[in-house]
Amino acid sequence: MDQDRKRKIRLVVALSAAVLLAVALLYTSFSAGSEAREPSEVLAAGPSDESYQMTGKVASFERDGSELNFQITDRDGGDETLPVNYSGVVPDPFRDGREVIVTGKLTEDGVFVAEKDSLITKCPSKFAAEAEGNPNIIIEQ
Amino acid sequence: MLELLIAIVILAAVAAWVVRPLSRRAGTGEERVEDPVLAELEARKQAKYREIRDTEQDHAQGKLSPAEFATQDAELRREAIAILREIDAASRKNPSDPASSA
Amino acid sequence: MNELGSAALVAALLVAIYAAVAALIGTRGDRRWVDSSRRAMYAMCGLLCLTALSLELAFLRTDLTVALVADHSSESTPTLYKLTALWGSQAGSLLLWAFVLSVASAAVLFITRNRHREVVPWATAVLAGVAVFFLGLIVAGIAFPDAESWPFAASNPVPLEGAGLTPLLQHPAMAIHPPMLYSGYVFFTIPFAFAVGALVTRNLDASWIRTTRRFALIAWLLLSIGVALGARWSYSELGWGGYWAWDPVENAALIPWLTGTAFLHSIMVQERRGMLRTWNVSLICATFVLSLLGTFLVRSGVLQSIHAFGESKVGVPLLFLIGTVTIGTTVLIVTRRDSLRSERRLDSLFSRESVFLVNNILLVALATVILFGTFFPLISELFGSEKFIGPPWFNQFATPLAIGLVFFMGIGPLVAWRRISLASLRRAVGIPAAATAVLAVVLLVTIGIAESPAAFVLFLAAAFTIFAIAAEFVRGVAARRALAGGSRMAALGSLVTRNRRRYGGYVVHVGLVLALFGIAASSSFQTSRDLRMSPGDVEQVGDYTVTYVEPISDPQSDRVALGAELAVTRDGAAVATLTPKREYFAGPGGDPETPIRSFFEGEPTSEVGRDEGITRDLWSAMQPDLSSFDAQIDEADEAYATALAELPPDLRQDRVVLDASAQRQGQEILALADRYLTDTPPAEIRFNVNPFVSWFWLGVLVGVGGALFAVWPSAEGRRRRVSDVYGARLARELTSV
Numbered sequence: 015m016d017q018d019r020k021r022k023i024r025l026v027v028a029l030s031a032a033v034l035l036a037v038a039l040l041y042t043s044f045s046a047g048s049e050a051r052e053p054s055e056v057l058a059a060g061p062s063d064e065s066y067q068m069t070g071k072v073a074s075f076e077r078d079g080s081e082l083n084f085q086i087t088d089r090d091g092g093d094e095t096l097p098v099n100y101s102g103v104v105p106d107p108f109r110d111g112r113e114v115i116v117t118g119k120l121t122e123d124g125v126f127v128a129e130k131d132s133l134i135t136k137c138p139s140k141f142a143a144e145a146e147g148n149p150n151i152i153i154e155q
Numbered sequence: 156m157l158e159l160l161i162a163i164v165i166l167a168a169v170a171a172w173v174v175r176p177l178s179r180r181a182g183t184g185e186e187r188v189e190d191p192v193l194a195e196l197e198a199r200k201q202a203k204y205r206e207i208r209d210t211e212q213d214h215a216q217g218k219l220s221p222a223e224f225a226t227q228d229a230e231l232r233r234e235a236i237a238i239l240r241e242i243d244a245a246s247r248k249n250p251s252d253p254a255s256s257a
Numbered sequence: 258m259n260e261l262g263s264a265a266l267v268a269a270l271l272v273a274i275y276a277a278v279a280a281l282i283g284t285r286g287d288r289r290w291v292d293s294s295r296r297a298m299y300a301m302c303g304l305l306c307l308t309a310l311s312l313e314l315a316f317l318r319t320d321l322t323v324a325l326v327a328d329h330s331s332e333s334t335p336t337l338y339k340l341t342a343l344w345g346s347q348a349g350s351l352l353l354w355a356f357v358l359s360v361a362s363a364a365v366l367f368i369t370r371n372r373h374r375e376v377v378p379w380a381t382a383v384l385a386g387v388a389v390f391f392l393g394l395i396v397a398g399i400a401f402p403d404a405e406s407w408p409f410a411a412s413n414p415v416p417l418e419g420a421g422l423t424p425l426l427q428h429p430a431m432a433i434h435p436p437m438l439y440s441g442y443v444f445f446t447i448p449f450a451f452a453v454g455a456l457v458t459r460n461l462d463a464s465w466i467r468t469t470r471r472f473a474l475i476a477w478l479l480l481s482i483g484v485a486l487g488a489r490w491s492y493s494e495l496g497w498g499g500y501w502a503w504d505p506v507e508n509a510a511l512i513p514w515l516t517g518t519a520f521l522h523s524i525m526v527q528e529r530r531g532m533l534r535t536w537n538v539s540l541i542c543a544t545f546v547l548s549l550l551g552t553f554l555v556r557s558g559v560l561q562s563i564h565a566f567g568e569s570k571v572g573v574p575l576l577f578l579i580g581t582v583t584i585g586t587t588v589l590i591v592t593r594r595d596s597l598r599s600e601r602r603l604d605s606l607f608s609r610e611s612v613f614l615v616n617n618i619l620l621v622a623l624a625t626v627i628l629f630g631t632f633f634p635l636i637s638e639l640f641g642s643e644k645f646i647g648p649p650w651f652n653q654f655a656t657p658l659a660i661g662l663v664f665f666m667g668i669g670p671l672v673a674w675r676r677i678s679l680a681s682l683r684r685a686v687g688i689p690a691a692a693t694a695v696l697a698v699v700l701l702v703t704i705g706i707a708e709s710p711a712a713f714v715l716f717l718a719a720a721f722t723i724f725a726i727a728a729e730f731v732r733g734v735a736a737r738r739a740l741a742g743g744s745r746m747a748a749l750g751s752l753v754t755r756n757r758r759r760y761g762g763y764v765v766h767v768g769l770v771l772a773l774f775g776i777a778a779s780s781s782f783q784t785s786r787d788l789r790m791s792p793g794d795v796e797q798v799g800d801y802t803v804t805y806v807e808p809i810s811d812p813q814s815d816r817v818a819l820g821a822e823l824a825v826t827r828d829g830a831a832v833a834t835l836t837p838k839r840e841y842f843a844g845p846g847g848d849p850e851t852p853i854r855s856f857f858e859g860e861p862t863s864e865v866g867r868d869e870g871i872t873r874d875l876w877s878a879m880q881p882d883l884s885s886f887d888a889q890i891d892e893a894d895e896a897y898a899t900a901l902a903e904l905p906p907d908l909r910q911d912r913v914v915l916d917a918s919a920q921r922q923g924q925e926i927l928a929l930a931d932r933y934l935t936d937t938p939p940a941e942i943r944f945n946v947n948p949f950v951s952w953f954w955l956g957v958l959v960g961v962g963g964a965l966f967a968v969w970p971s972a973e974g975r976r977r978r979v980s981d982v983y984g985a986r987l988a989r990e991l992t993s994v
Binding site for chain 3: 179187199
């Protein structure tokens, strides 16, 4: 086999492998992806079997044993709140007003049931001065 | 105010130092720089020597049979000699070049 | 001092602009301009040192007039974290980029001051250009305070106390993680600059490789340390117990690391065979672009991530730079492709060069997969709606590619350069393969394949590679002794010092394999349970029995730790005592109307209770359920609110009154901490048994050691002696030809 033909074969093999990889990537990703939605969009879509990755802001929360139940609103405010039921790791920065991402489904009874351990809380912006007032506390031994 | 003064002094000194080379006579400063052709040949030579060493190591460890080693070693040495010849030719052109000492 | 620092910073920008212009003039050949531009780069480095010094001094004396200090540090922050707080901010990290770039540039320009006559002026121009970009962004922050990129911005108003560093970041690994990562990115700028210079002057040969390689290796080393530190911090500090989540920011550091690794291998092929020039130059340009992309991802908020620091104004300019560099280098490569093409090709499929090619393909494939997955939310948005991909998708692709990489890390050492015959290959592979087969049988019997086939295959590949590399060492020592005699230890010593690159490389591979083994074992065979325990409770996790012995309450001057002492036994024998805790702080962003509640619901951090071991880690994190304390907390807050309301308005900001109030609150919190001991609420405890996870950290250490060994310059004298010997021998042949 002369060099030119060898070269062409190598090129074809390489290109086919690349195309195969690309197809695999595209195919698996679109089916594995969970759609990003804001709470208002999830509410509007109604209960379904599809899982969403919901981004929003925590309006209020309460712990009930090993479960966490919180109300989530859209990132830019709005008065619609959606109740979320979650169990698993609660990240340290979780509190009222924090932005969170949680994956799950909206069930028939209007509650968003989250996948275990899917709760992510965004780190507070390190360089936005949030100093609304710094309660000085002195703890003496 | 004092800080600003210090800053100005430092910056002036820095600026003077940075533009100093521009006041040299044109064409000076060339002697210290190595000839790129020789530098390239030198680098290729070092790489070729490393290949020869590696092949010897491979043979010593038994990855190459004596016959295989003989062929490869001869090939590499031929290539090394070619580079050495080129270095000779290039250094004869620039006998004063500091890089042509190997 | 701040004014001096500001002046130095602005001057650095001006000097960088001069350096770029002077270097470009110098490309025409006038040495004086080249020397002047080099001096300008040295000067930029010195000026930025001055800037950094003045900022660190501001941190050390807690100068609250500087916004950076007020927002990220305080009197009570420990000294180490006062210093490292500098790069916890937008402005600080941009400055860090510029500073490390200036140091690296000064170093490389000094080293090459008498070399690469044609390439250096272009490389200087590129380095100066990148410096101008970052310094420009920083200085532009004076005119555009929204960008928050000017480090000397004044606090307005000057607060009484600094905000302090986020407690999550007060950890040694986090202190040096950003400088390591950024240094890795920056050090890839050097080979990139030289690649551009080499492309422009059509000079992509052996001398380019020689200068480029060392900096690429240093960049790779620093990036490896940075990534590993991030994983380590996540594992030991965060409450989820993992070390890698395929988070966009984590991926952003990994992708250039993968392409950089590919580059380090493929330049060896170019060095020997003169081929792959286009591939190599594209790879290093891509690595630099990916490093910029990594910086962009972290700083722009374009992708959802726990790291995304909100939307910052720096994103758009960075994207612009990335676009310019990508287009520019593509144009350069395409117009130079004739000079790049080489007629040489591989001698044989059975050669080390061929294995390096396969490794390159696997690495670049993995980098592509991760890049695609990371940007998928943006890609899918183009086609409809934004979709996210989770870790399972990444693992689906990464696992087989990683297995392939591990396997070929074992084949590589066994084959020879240029070509190896099938017979010799069979001989070389024989013993490692046989040993692996034996191990396969043992594993089948002990752990079986069912639980995780992927891990099983990876273990076998890992074993094969370790056996292969061990065989290389053994055969090498034998060959050395045959040649020069002496003891095994002496032979080993001289073997590795004479072949630093080869044996250092082997050690790096061993480290990587160990790390991957640790990852596979701890993810596939982890036992994890979420428990809810009160004092006295006993639970079972796998083979271990966990008893909640007693609660822990540890008030300190600025925080309160509430935790649990857990006694862990196995088959009746005591194994370890773990003390997971939750630490509560008064942080910024609390509600000043309800200080006590803000204290307990502000930013508590997890103190992980851990017992590390060679065969397994016991990992625990806890979170007490403080809902039963709600009544007391609310009562305290109400009392505070009432007292505040009863104060005449002019006294509300009075220092003495504030201090007294702070003391009162402190007492309330101490009371709650005491109550925790006697009236202990149940705690959510996550308990993980992670098999062999220490091998991940061990592997990283081994790998870093191997890389340091490989990059260490060998004694110049010995090299010259060897050259002379060869020179003499070759000269003999020359005269006889």
